[in-house]
Amino acid sequence: MRKSVVFSLFTALNVVLIALVAVHARHSQAAATTARRERAELVRTLQLTDLCLFTEARYTRHPAMADRFAPFQDHPGAMEHFPSGSLVTPPSKRVHEHSP
Amino acid sequence: MNTPLNRHSNILDFALSSLLRRKSKNLSLLVVYTLIVFVIASLIFFVQALKREAAQVLKEAPDMVVQRMIAGRHDLIPARYGEQISDIRGVRSVSPRLWGYYYDQAFGANYTLLVPEKQLLEPGSIMIGAGVARNQRIQTGDMLTLKTSSNAALLLTVQGIYPSSSELLSSDLIVLSAEDFQAMFNLPPGQSTDLAVTVANPREQVTVATKIAELFPDTRPILKSEILRTYDSLFEWRGGMMVVILAVAVLSFIIFAWDKATGLSAEERKEIGILKSIGWETSDVLLLKFWEGIVISLTAFLVGVVLAYVHVFFFSAALFEHALKGWSVIYPQFRLVPVIDAYQLTVLFFLTVLPYTAATIIPAWLAATVPPDAAMRS
Numbered sequence: 101m102r103k104s105v106v107f108s109l110f111t112a113l114n115v116v117l118i119a120l121v122a123v124h125a126r127h128s129q130a131a132a133t134t135a136r137r138e139r140a141e142l143v144r145t146l147q148l149t150d151l152c153l154f155t156e157a158r159y160t161r162h163p164a165m166a167d168r169f170a171p172f173q174d175h176p177g178a179m180e181h182f183p184s185g186s187l188v189t190p191p192s193k194r195v196h197e198h199s200p
Numbered sequence: 201m202n203t204p205l206n207r208h209s210n211i212l213d214f215a216l217s218s219l220l221r222r223k224s225k226n227l228s229l230l231v232v233y234t235l236i237v238f239v240i241a242s243l244i245f246f247v248q249a250l251k252r253e254a255a256q257v258l259k260e261a262p263d264m265v266v267q268r269m270i271a272g273r274h275d276l277i278p279a280r281y282g283e284q285i286s287d288i289r290g291v292r293s294v295s296p297r298l299w300g301y302y303y304d305q306a307f308g309a310n311y312t313l314l315v316p317e318k319q320l321l322e323p324g325s326i327m328i329g330a331g332v333a334r335n336q337r338i339q340t341g342d343m344l345t346l347k348t349s350s351n352a353a354l355l356l357t358v359q360g361i362y363p364s365s366s367e368l369l370s371s372d373l374i375v376l377s378a379e380d381f382q383a384m385f386n387l388p389p390g391q392s393t394d395l396a397v398t399v400a401n402p403r404e405q406v407t408v409a410t411k412i413a414e415l416f417p418d419t420r421p422i423l424k425s426e427i428l429r430t431y432d433s434l435f436e437w438r439g440g441m442m443v444v445i446l447a448v449a450v451l452s453f454i455i456f457a458w459d460k461a462t463g464l465s466a467e468e469r470k471e472i473g474i475l476k477s478i479g480w481e482t483s484d485v486l487l488l489k490f491w492e493g494i495v496i497s498l499t500a501f502l503v504g505v506v507l508a509y510v511h512v513f514f515f516s517a518a519l520f521e522h523a524l525k526g527w528s529v530i531y532p533q534f535r536l537v538p539v540i541d542a543y544q545l546t547v548l549f550f551l552t553v554l555p556y557t558a559a560t561i562i563p564a565w566l567a568a569t570v571p572p573d574a575a576m577r578s
Contacts, residue, residue: 102209102213103212103213103216103217103220104209104210104212104213104216105209107212107216107495110499111498111499111502114499114502114503114506115502117502117506118502118505118506121505121506121509121538121540122540124538125513125538125539125540128513128537128538129537129538129539132537135365136253136256136257136537138363138365138366139257139365139366139368139369140256140257140259140260141260142257142362142366142369142370143257143258143260143261143369144260145316145317145318145320146314146316146317146373146375147261147262147295147297147316147317147396148258148261148369149258149261149262149265149422149427150258150427151250151253151254151257151258151368151369151431152312152329152331152367152368152369152370152371152372152373152532153250153368153524153532154524154526154528155309155310155312155331155371155372155528155529155530155531156310156526156527156528158301161301161310161312161372162312163430163431163434164422164426164427164430164431165265165267165274165394165422167272167273167274182526182527183441183523183526183527184524184526184528186441187434187435187441187442187523187524188434189433189434189435189436191422191426191430192426192429192430192432192433194420194422194423194426195406195409195410195421195423195426196409196410196412196413196420196421197420
């Protein structure tokens, strides 16, 4: 078989795989509806505000509830020492943010 | 018959043979290229799926959370604040939230202790997240001992464990009764951690928040839209780790492009000279180099994307686990619901395939415009 045919078949196979992956993603979204509804219900029942992604520091466990300056709240020169702090950005600028 | 398709397939044949002649160099290039696409595509899949999950489940979060600030720090909020806030027009309900953190010295883990709005548990009973159960090696019916603020032991019975499908929300949770929470932390009477406020009309949330901030200048209302926005900006490119990963990827591409753009090897130049001397046109040589670039970059892109999907959605992004885990003792074991963002994949395609192909063609064009004898002699 010619090399160009082998390459074309390999590329076509990969394109088909990506198409299948897209179909799988779409199907998974539909299949996860019930589980996701249950998770949303848990958020409502327990009045949760954050995902449990990082449990190592307060400001990364509940980033939505944290101060914008949280990593440096202990003293101005306090260095960021939690790895998740380099993944979580400060909370978005709030309408009523002020520091009395 | 000399159709355009035949011409392309003949040149593609030649390009593949040419690549296979320098098998080890091109194979290692392909592996590194695929690895870079794999890392970037994994990040895209992971971040998109996480953002989608956050947006879908956190839309049930409280409309507004009101925190009290003292000396720039989040402090306990008195119940009377809630009573006055509930009198504001447009406020449907105000409920005090009781929650806090507990550091387990024995296991070195941080737990989130939380009291549900409605009484779900009798004093002495708790519901725990799967991460806590794993960490403490306990099951439903077992006892968990926590140390109170007065250094007494509080014995609690595990009434249930939240299912693993909800680990992304509940992994470190210990849900307990208000009585046990009080026994744990000995809060001053009539105080809570913060207030959850429900607003009748979602469009009035900002107005209500402004009124709360005016009524109690020492409070900080956090709107649901702000909670959602926080997760929308999670893993933003400016985050330290993201900058490092993206910088490595960009630098690698610069090295690839530099390697190609700084010119061809003497062997490649000689090959172009021979091809021109036997009658190949400059356009044929450019087409040959175009196909060489496409074979490497397109293969790397397609294989990298498929591998990234499998990595993130079938193996729970195992390669990122250590970076995400950090110093945490409790780390949720979750499987994300797959999401494919066509726009971001298209951007990735144009950022990976096109520059490399262009960088392959330009030096070939420079070599192909030189007379064949000069090219062969060089």
